[in-house]
Amino acid sequence: MPDIKGAKPLATYISVKHGFAFEGRYFCDEPTPHVLVTPGNFAIGGGFQEVKAKYYAGPISQDYVLRSGDLIVTMTDLSKAGDTLGYPALIPTTKDRVYLHNQRIGLVSIIDPGQLDRGYLYYLLCSDAYRNHILATASGSTVRHTSPTRICDFSIVLPPMKEQQAIARTLRALDDKIEQNRRMGRTLEELAQATFKAWFVAFEPVKAKAAGHRTFPGMSTAAFSALPNHLMGSPHGSVPQGWAVRTLAEVFDINPPRRLSKGQDAPYLDMKNMPTDGHAPNSWERRPHGSGMRFINGDTLVARITPCLENGKTAYVDFLGDGEVAWGSTEYIVLRPKPPLPGVYAYCLARTPEFRDFAIQNMTGTSGRQRVAASSLNHYHIAVPDAVTAAAFGDLVLPLFKSIRAGKAESLKLAGLRDFLLPKLLSGALRVTSKAAS
CATH class of the missing domain: 3.90.220.20 (DNA methylase specificity domains)
Structure with missing residues (x-):
């Protein structure tokens, strides 16, 4: 100026x-x-x-x-x-x-x-x-x-000091609410991951039942009652009795086909906007369909390239309209669990250190251009829970994801309002008094 x-x-x-x-x-x-x-x-x-x-x-x-x-x-x-x-x-x-x-x-x-x-x-x-x-x-x-x-x-x-302070308070109030939503989203994300680890990695509810407990925190009575009361040995370590050990390819659809015509206008998600700290993408846009992966609500997207995989770029798709097909980068893998596993199971699994370490160890290619082949996931094994436990996990985690999504949507609106107000307040085109901002 x-x-x-x-x-x-x-x-x-x-x-x-x-x-x-x-x-x-x-x-x-x-x-x-x-x-x-x-x-x-x-x-x-x-x-x-x-x-x-x-x-x-x-x-x-x-x-x-x-x-x-x-x-x-x-x-x-x-x-x-x-x-x-x-x-x-x-x-x-x-x-x-x-x-x-x-x-x-x-x-x-x-x-x-x-x-x-x-x-x-x-x-x-x-x-x-x-x-x-x-x-x-x-x-x-x-x-x-x-x-x-x-x-x-x-x-x-x-402008005068009091007006400076009033402008800062007005804009800071919006940013504070955005930050509050971000922290709440991170807390809910951590809760979902902790629940997944307890139920499906450490098998803590089964261990609790074996120890004589009648309930487990966060798990419904029906789901706890359906659990076996001890672990059994398997080639892949101890697993709950009756839970079959299967490869990911047996219980997930990996890169499932979706119908989307070439040139058709559809939502697009690039790698840049893939989140590292929460399930919801930062933003997406509509563009004509070209060469890329296709996905629908309930799918999980996992980065398969260096360094995006190491950085934890993962997304759970819940932002599309009913029946809508989206597309994006060829540099992520699309995962969709088969029943009885809920869609959120794939996302939480993909966020575990165990899965990420396995994927990193199976990267191929030259330095700086390494990728995970979808076929390598044929060698990753999981213990498949019973239908009651799987459904109970979905019932517990899906509301958390909806809350995260709602917080992100509100934050986007607040950020838009802040960005609209900022130049007008700084230029004096819009005035705010210290009384109004207090």
Whole structure:
């Protein structure tokens, strides 16, 4: 906004500090309290996201320890479009992690907090005007870079402090509700996975029955009564008596055919929008059908390529209309359990470390281009539960998935409202008073 009367560069109000180049020899996979913040921790559009942690076990200077609430920006982006370049995030409050100020990350400090509100600054750094400035001044083609100087060259006109605070509170209220939905979705996802592991991996209800218990938490009385009361040996370990051990190909339809005409307009889900932390895809679109996998509601999609498989990209399909067929990348496998197993069984199985490790071990191809062949799943074995237990699992988990889906749908609407309001509030086209925002 350099041509606006009274505009001043951000350098008038802030400074941006480079991060430290921590030594690679101290990076480790084993968890430590110290986690390096990377560009991957920045969400598209702004905000902090948890990703696979990069732990550090070396010497640390307190000058590069980030505090809860610190405002940071990413100064490097590997995508051609610079998806997250220059966007802000706030360091979260955690009990078990200390975040380190890594290279390629800028720490933003406000020179005079009496002139500029941190919450207002955060949303200013999410605005299209700032975003356009960052992309226009970025260097590099394959890897995009910005710098403290380029960030601080962006010009702004500040409204009065009370109005800044009111704008920040209005937008933060929407983001807080979105974050609340995200946390609830993650909790419900964890509950579904814990239930699957208890019932079908550790066989805890059967063990409880063998120990003389008459109920098991979360399991209906009818389902508990139908369980056997002891485990038996099998070539694949101990399994509940009467539960047949079968290959995945025997109890799942793998990449089942779906009718979809070439060129027909249909929902499309690409690998980019496959989720890593919950069953629901982030977004999808409609486009003419080409070469790709086809799926319907109740199917599970599992990434079969490096590094998407390792990152846990998995989706349960429940977002389509009745009878609708969708399509997407050829780089995931479509799984659909046969009765009596409910559709959610395949999703929860695919999210287990045991299944992921098996798939990774069966990848073939050259480095960087490895894939899991669908045929390799013929060698994965499961103990098939009785119909009563299978149905009880579906009855318990499906409502959790519906709640996750509803939370995501609400969050999408709230994000749309926030994105609509943000430029209008920052430009002054829409005013909000401190009384209205309080």
